Amino acid sequence: xxxxxxxxxxxxxxxxxxxxxxxxxxxxxxxxxxxxxxxxxxxxxxxxxxxxxxxxxxxxxxxxxxxxxxxxxxxxxxxxxxxxxxxxxxxxxxxxxxxxxxxxxxxxxxxxxxxxxxxxxxxxxxxxxxxxxxxxxxxxxxxxxxxxxxxxxxxxxxxxxxxxxxxxxxxxxxxxxxxxxxxxxxxxxxxxxxxxxxxxxxxxxxxxxxxxxxxxxxxxxxxxxxxxxxxxxxxxxxxxxxxxxxxxxxxxxxxxxxxxxxxxxxxxxxxxxxxxxxxxxxxxxxxxxxxxxxxxxxxxxxxxxxxxxxxxxxxxxxxxxxxxxxxxxxxxxxxxxxxxxxxxxxxxxxxxxxxxxxxxxxxxxxxxxxxxxxxxxxxxxxxxxxxxxxxxxxxxxxxxxxxxxxxxxxxxxxxxxxxxxxxxxxxxxxxxxxxxxxxxxxxxxxxxxxxxxxxxxxxxxxxxxxxxxxxxxxxxxxxxxxxxxxxxxxxxxxxxxxxxxxxxxxxxxxxxxxxxxxxxxxxxxxxxxxxxxxxxxxxxxxxxxxxxxxxxxxxxxxxxxxxxxxxxxxxxxxxxxxxxxxxxxxxxxxxxxxxxxxxxxxxxxxxxxxxxxxxxxxxxxxxxxxxxxxxxxxxxxxxxxxxxxxxxxxxxxxxxxxxxxxxxxxxxxxxxxxxxxxxxxxxxxxxxxxxxxxxxxxxxxxxxxxxxxxxxxxxxxxxxxxxxxxxxxxxxxxxxxxxxxxxxxxxxxx
Amino acid sequence: xxxxxxxxxxxxxxxxxxxxxxxxxxxxxxxxxxxxxxxxxxxxxxxxxxxxxxxxxxxxxxxxxxxxxxxxxxxxxxxxxxxxxxxxxxxxxxxxxxxxxxxxxxxxxxxxxxxxxxxxxxxxxxxxxxxxxxxxxxxxxxxxxxxxxxxxxxxxxxxxxxxxxxxxxxxxxxxxxxxxxxxxxxxxxxxxxxxxxxxxxxxxxxxxxx
Numbered sequence: 038x039x040x041x042x043x044x045x046x047x048x049x050x051x052x053x054x055x056x057x058x059x060x061x062x063x064x065x066x067x068x069x070x071x072x073x074x075x076x077x078x079x080x081x082x083x084x085x086x087x088x089x090x091x092x093x094x095x096x097x098x099x100x101x102x103x104x105x106x107x108x109x110x111x112x113x114x115x116x117x118x119x120x121x122x123x124x125x126x127x128x129x130x131x132x133x134x135x136x137x138x139x140x141x142x143x144x145x146x147x148x149x150x151x152x153x154x155x156x157x158x159x160x161x162x163x164x165x166x167x168x169x170x171x172x173x174x175x176x177x178x179x180x181x182x183x184x185x186x187x188x189x190x191x192x193x194x195x196x197x198x199x200x201x202x203x204x205x206x207x208x209x210x211x212x213x214x215x216x217x218x219x220x221x222x223x224x225x226x227x228x229x230x231x232x233x234x235x236x237x238x239x240x241x242x243x244x245x246x247x248x249x250x251x252x253x254x255x256x257x258x259x260x261x262x263x264x265x266x267x268x269x270x271x272x273x274x275x276x277x278x279x280x281x282x283x284x285x286x287x288x289x290x291x292x293x294x295x296x297x298x299x300x301x302x303x304x305x306x307x308x309x310x311x312x313x314x315x316x317x318x319x320x321x322x323x324x325x326x327x328x329x330x331x332x333x334x335x336x337x338x339x340x341x342x343x344x345x346x347x348x349x350x351x352x353x354x355x356x357x358x359x360x361x362x363x364x365x366x367x368x369x370x371x372x373x374x375x376x377x378x379x380x381x382x383x384x385x386x387x388x389x390x391x392x393x394x395x396x397x398x399x400x401x402x403x404x405x406x407x408x409x410x411x412x413x414x415x416x417x418x419x420x421x422x423x424x425x426x427x428x429x430x431x432x433x434x435x436x437x438x439x440x441x442x443x444x445x446x447x448x449x450x451x452x453x454x455x456x457x458x459x460x461x462x463x464x465x466x467x468x469x470x471x472x473x474x475x476x477x478x479x480x481x482x483x484x485x486x487x488x489x490x491x492x493x494x495x496x497x498x499x500x501x502x503x504x505x506x507x508x509x510x511x512x513x514x515x516x517x518x519x520x521x522x523x524x525x526x527x528x529x530x531x532x533x534x535x536x537x538x539x540x541x542x543x544x545x546x547x548x549x550x551x552x553x554x555x556x557x558x559x560x561x562x563x564x565x566x567x568x569x570x571x572x573x574x575x576x577x578x579x580x581x582x583x584x585x586x587x588x589x590x591x592x593x594x595x596x597x598x599x600x601x602x603x604x605x606x607x608x609x610x611x612x613x614x615x616x617x618x619x620x621x622x623x624x625x626x627x628x629x630x631x632x633x634x635x636x637x638x639x640x641x642x643x644x645x646x647x648x649x650x651x652x653x654x655x656x657x658x659x660x661x662x663x664x665x666x667x668x669x670x671x672x673x674x675x676x677x678x679x680x681x682x683x684x685x686x687x688x689x690x691x692x693x694x695x696x697x698x699x700x701x702x703x704x705x706x707x708x709x710x711x712x713x714x715x716x717x718x719x720x721x722x723x724x725x726x727x728x729x730x731x732x733x734x735x736x737x738x739x740x741x742x743x744x745x746x747x748x749x750x751x752x753x754x755x756x757x758x759x760x761x762x763x764x765x766x767x768x769x770x771x772x773x774x775x776x777x778x779x780x781x782x783x784x785x786x787x
Numbered sequence: 788x789x790x791x792x793x794x795x796x797x798x799x800x801x802x803x804x805x806x807x808x809x810x811x812x813x814x815x816x817x818x819x820x821x822x823x824x825x826x827x828x829x830x831x832x833x834x835x836x837x838x839x840x841x842x843x844x845x846x847x848x849x850x851x852x853x854x855x856x857x858x859x860x861x862x863x864x865x866x867x868x869x870x871x872x873x874x875x876x877x878x879x880x881x882x883x884x885x886x887x888x889x890x891x892x893x894x895x896x897x898x899x900x901x902x903x904x905x906x907x908x909x910x911x912x913x914x915x916x917x918x919x920x921x922x923x924x925x926x927x928x929x930x931x932x933x934x935x936x937x938x939x940x941x942x943x944x945x946x947x948x949x950x951x952x953x954x955x956x957x958x959x960x961x962x963x964x965x966x967x968x969x970x971x972x973x974x975x976x977x978x979x980x981x982x983x984x985x986x987x988x989x990x991x992x993x994x995x996x997x
Contacts, residue, residue: 151938151990151993151994154989154990155937155938158936158938158939158986159936159937252879263872263876263879265879267882267883268883270883271883280881280903283891283903283906284875287868374907375907376907377908377910378907378908378909379905381910444971446967446971449967450964450968450971685993687989
């Protein structure tokens, strides 16, 4: 029953998601009656499919009632969403919950040796966390696309002509080319605001030729422009910004942070400063935008990848007053910055960290979704990889430092902590979300090892590969990928091809994110990733070299998939092969983007803005290599250790699996022979339907037998089978085998 | 002796003030020099010397010293800021020397050692924070959780130890925050223990099938 419920729920999920992909962004009104009607339509549509294929009327009716009540609950809770969004969310939640329950039962009651069970349990926990993270991404997507009422999102603030407090704009610079900073300062000189100063803070730039000209530029731009060079300064950018606060004009009430490569619109201050007329507002953030994104797939997809955060994540967070200060193109109240003790010099994403400490004090933040300036993106894949490493590393640092204030009990521990539930959720997710790439790599390892051990005829017995386990994750993967592409297309207004390129751009950085997650957990201080250096002058070779790990992982996945495909062509092997190709493509995207990025202007690529302790990629990767070795050793041990030779009693609690043919409704009119295939390592065939009878023979995994009859108990099925070649007839326990063909017509043998 | 010195310094400081008001800048400077040599730890002496110092460099040095001796001296703080700004207009180079909770000490491009006020609340850096009272209990909790995902048997033993630790630490008069933390650890360890029983049973039936 559980498996049928799971499939029915998955059908509702799929129907509602695809309807949302088509209608979700168009329907701009929310109405409870309409939502209930829509919920009913989705449930009935799913029920009809189930009734004509695998469903049983009473079960469908019971489950539909539960689904309706569950949907109703979310319709009431999500009043600001439209009907497709509400129903899709309810169905996603229900299907994910049922699937987690199913995988737990499978883990708990599969006939496994003890080591296999421990691995299966670990795998279950990782799988459950991954599914919960996928749920969070689904929620964010639906929140921005299906939301019909925005309470806090603004394009423009109401003007406040009399409120013109002094603003100190701080421009941190490290090793920036003079012409780049010159453009930034020229744009700041054009600001349409009467009361501001600009403070250029150059920190640790080694060459005088690089920073000395900034002094002259500031002098030319007038008395409101000041320049500082800080030498041997600790704390990197945040250390420099903390010192800059001491040098701001005492009259300044607001501090603005502008990266040295940003050209700012003249209305930046005029439009944003009115937000601070409300004394509760502590910081305002605008989207980061870039001017150099046209011309090639790498730049375009990278640009869209950045936009995703400001078009999807930030609006959703803003609705709950949970945005982050993004480090540039934002304003912050000076008194609040002083109150929290300035920027944290320990964290390499000090901007996001500071925003959390501000929100903890109960202040308001505001996101204005209009960009007011354009900067420069990393010039090649190497730069992008290092930047993503830094962001992720900083995110993990924040999680390590502040995990306790994000816990559900945080307000009891410290009543001064004024973070709301939603703020804690978004900040926790912001840190944990990075681990998706770690789990993805572990999944790729699991698939590769599964394929290799399978090819060596000693399959890893960690979890029985039931039909449901092979079908549903593939459906989940497909639905979540479709959802991601849909959000990209919808929010960023891009073609399907560009959405696909952007998605691969995201995933191609998975290796860098994985390394950053591991290093973030281990290292105490901020580090930056140093990619391998090539001895040749070939840019193409260098591009490959900086993505050597991604290339190796991607090729291993693809070769393993290919070998599985050519050695065994049943549908299980094909599905394993598809998963391996998919995983491989995510990693192979890295060298492809790296090669594409070498077409960008070479001179610009010479910018060096890394700060912190360097960590060679090879050194950072050693933990992953160790993990892989441990997995090989453990899986090797699992295959050597004996599996249960007899079917254990606890296995009766395993959920009954369904054949793909049943899912497609082939029970009606099918003339194919009913066959049973042994799905566990080995099992006995008995002289009667139960373990108390005499053992007739031992059957191995994959061995097939024709089903001649069955017992009367549908919850504990036993198949009366005929063993090919030997002609023996005996009883095979249903939980130890999967079936194909028309089993419903098999006669019951008393 | 100490009292005599204090009286002399007070007289000198009064004298500096009066001479400065009368426009006798050189004489005032000489008196302030004597005051700072007699009482080098007197912030007012350094401040008054800064008011009569003949060069901006010396003025800056004196203000910096006055501020470092008394970080709550508002006039010294205010004028130090102005003096630093003037210095930076001529030479924007500053090298880090060290810092306290109150100020940075930097070396300027002209080789002057200057103290610069921080003007912000002090937040103990994360890595220097002393571990809280509840930390040992959290460590046991982490071990219990790890044991739970690794088959559960270890958690059957470790979770009660965690609960015991949490209760034991409750007795050592913790702060309100730590008291709540310890109760949370206690509740979580009970939950882990309850979850570990069926999971370890599932492992044990695989170890001993009969």
